[in-house]
Amino acid sequence: MKLKTRVIISFFSIICIPVVLTCIMFQIGINVKMERIGEKYGIDEPTFESLVNNTLMLNKITENDAQELREVVKDRPEKLKDQNYLNNFNNRLSESYSFLVIRKGDKIDYNGSKKHLDNQKLLDTLPEYGDPRASSDNGIYMRAKEQSIVRQVDYRSDDEKTSAFIVTKTNRILPQMESMIKEMLVVVVLILVGTSFVMCLWIYHGVVTPIGQLKTATQNIKEGNLDFTVGADGAREVRDLCEDFEEMRVRLKENAREKVEYDSDNKELISNISHDLKTPITAVKGYVEGIMDGVADTPEKMDRYIRTIYNKANEMDRLIDELTFYSKIDTDRIPYTFTKIHVSDYFEDCVEELSLELESKGIELAYFNYLEEDTIIIADAEQLKRVINNIISNSIKYMDKPRGVINIRLRDVGDFIQVEIEDNGKGISQKDLTKIFNRFYRTDVSRNSNRGGSGIGLSIVKKILEDHGGKVWATSKLGVGTVINFVFRKYQEVPLNNEQDINH
Numbered sequence: 001m002k003l004k005t006r007v008i009i010s011f012f013s014i015i016c017i018p019v020v021l022t023c024i025m026f027q028i029g030i031n032v033k034m035e036r037i038g039e040k041y042g043i044d045e046p047t048f049e050s051l052v053n054n055t056l057m058l059n060k061i062t063e064n065d066a067q068e069l070r071e072v073v074k075d076r077p078e079k080l081k082d083q084n085y086l087n088n089f090n091n092r093l094s095e096s097y098s099f100l101v102i103r104k105g106d107k108i109d110y111n112g113s114k115k116h117l118d119n120q121k122l123l124d125t126l127p128e129y130g131d132p133r134a135s136s137d138n139g140i141y142m143r144a145k146e147q148s149i150v151r152q153v154d155y156r157s158d159d160e161k162t163s164a165f166i167v168t169k170t171n172r173i174l175p176q177m178e179s180m181i182k183e184m185l186v187v188v189v190l191i192l193v194g195t196s197f198v199m200c201l202w203i204y205h206g207v208v209t210p211i212g213q214l215k216t217a218t219q220n221i222k223e224g225n226l227d228f229t230v231g232a233d234g235a236r237e238v239r240d241l242c243e244d245f246e247e248m249r250v251r252l253k254e255n256a257r258e259k260v261e262y263d264s265d266n267k268e269l270i271s272n273i274s275h276d277l278k279t280p281i282t283a284v285k286g287y288v289e290g291i292m293d294g295v296a297d298t299p300e301k302m303d304r305y306i307r308t309i310y311n312k313a314n315e316m317d318r319l320i321d322e323l324t325f326y327s328k329i330d331t332d333r334i335p336y337t338f339t340k341i342h343v344s345d346y347f348e349d350c351v352e353e354l355s356l357e358l359e360s361k362g363i364e365l366a367y368f369n370y371l372e373e374d375t376i377i378i379a380d381a382e383q384l385k386r387v388i389n390n391i392i393s394n395s396i397k398y399m400d401k402p403r404g405v406i407n408i409r410l411r412d413v414g415d416f417i418q419v420e421i422e423d424n425g426k427g428i429s430q431k432d433l434t435k436i437f438n439r440f441y442r443t444d445v446s447r448n449s450n451r452g453g454s455g456i457g458l459s460i461v462k463k464i465l466e467d468h469g470g471k472v473w474a475t476s477k478l479g480v481g482t483v484i485n486f487v488f489r490k491y492q493e494v495p496l497n498n499e500q501d502i503n504h
Helices: 005-039 047-054 054-061 063-075 075-083 084-093 119-125 175-222 237-291 299-330 343-360 381-397 444-451 458-465 496-503
Strands: 098-103 105-110 140-142 150-158 160-169 341-342 363-369 375-379 403-413 416-423 472-479 481-490
Touching: 005 175, 063 075, 063 084, 063 150, 063 160, 075 084, 075 150, 084 098, 098 119, 105 119, 175 237, 237 299, 299 458, 341 343, 343 363, 343 381, 343 403, 375 381, 375 481, 381 403, 381 416, 381 458, 381 481, 416 496, 458 472, 458 481
Parallel strands: 363 403
Antiparallel strands: 098 105, 098 160, 140 150, 150 160, 341 375, 403 416, 416 481, 472 481
């Protein structure tokens, strides 16, 4: 039998069996309790309606007492002046959660509530003499603080208006009803537990063998042992599970090998970032201590110290930003928002923004645009800006000339636009030129460490450009400078008549 079939049968069994058994037990319990209540309280043929309706049941319990009270008032009203008779009658009523009250004129002549209700409260709540509702067989329902049913019998005593009341509290539940509710709850719980246990045991025995195999397999994986195979036995669904588990084991083994390589790259990245963060942090601490110690005792020194701290904080911010972006590259989760970009306007804004930063570093920026005015590309404006900033930052980092120069040129190369970013820095040797776009690659570790950098800036550039359908490369001469080139495809709208020609 399939595991699915077992589960379906168990599901309906757990629902249907308890419902059927509960109904049967409930019917048996109701019949038994109705007989017991009828015997105890003298009710002839109590009905299910009266059993579930607490108010109706309490009303029926006092029917005989009310009838006796009417007969006494009719035949021997003087008995209602006998204190012993009143006490005995009231004691019988107390077994039915009721009590007797005698009102003579405007005063309470007898109060059987055991002092729970004072005379004034009874006078305020009891119906008036001659009230037809309270004098009926069913009595009247009083909605006072303590809700109750009141049966009233009116008569005259010593030529005064007198009323005898049987007051029944409706906030009480018969002991038989309480016991029945508790017993039914116990029965329902036992039925549910028993049914669930039997069904679970049935399913368990149907899959215990393959589950045992999977348990052994998971134990091996927990201990780091991936050199095993998982057998496929049992129901069809379980066999499919075992096959999937075996496929997972193979993939885990492959991932373990890749993780070793990944960890090696991460260790190098963490080492680079840690070193590059330590340098500006040390500088920031030094300048802050200088300010605290009063070394910056002139406005000029204070301004220079604060500017240095600000620049070092920016360096740390860029390093953290690179690290965050690298994590997105590594998991292929770079968020791109591609839009139409007017190339000339976009680069004019970039150059204007960069010129302020480069001017503060004493580097001259020149911009040459050889494109047509309406040239458009499809790209992510934010990520394209990251590309430009990473290349410019790299040029600044390795600038060794007293008069630094960076040139940005835009050229038209057919269906593409080519961007050239040229600097007059140290340059890169030919043996390193083909590797500078690899992650974590540094042409000179000791020199790079002094200047900072995580070693992933140009690899980020390469990744973004490849995702845009472009490419990047570099040319360089030692001692002369470096040119970073990258290209984008132009955006060209196909005329409507050309589209129709193509369709035909």
